[in-house]
Amino acid sequence: MPLGRPIRSVNYEDASGHFRIVADTNSMGRALLSRCNVKDPAFRAAARAIVEFEQVGGDAEDVRNKFIDALIEAGVYVRAE
Secondary structure (H helix, E strand, C coil): CCCCCEEEEEEEECCCCCEEEEEEHHHHHHHHHHHCCCCCHHHHHHHHHHHHHHHHCCCHHHHHHHHHHHHHHCCCCEECC
């Protein structure tokens, strides 16, 4: 699977208690789908930001922050710098 557009990395805890590092839009999208409720507004905001960034570019830090917000809203532990 090709990598998505690069974004500053985020460490988060997966369902098995291990930490994962994501640093591109494809990895972030997969993490959202596996850890978040698709009906959650934070999930929707993050997914929308990832798709828009992938298609037309924009502010990578905004996408990263929305991704982190969605994970936190889903109760996922995030180690972000």
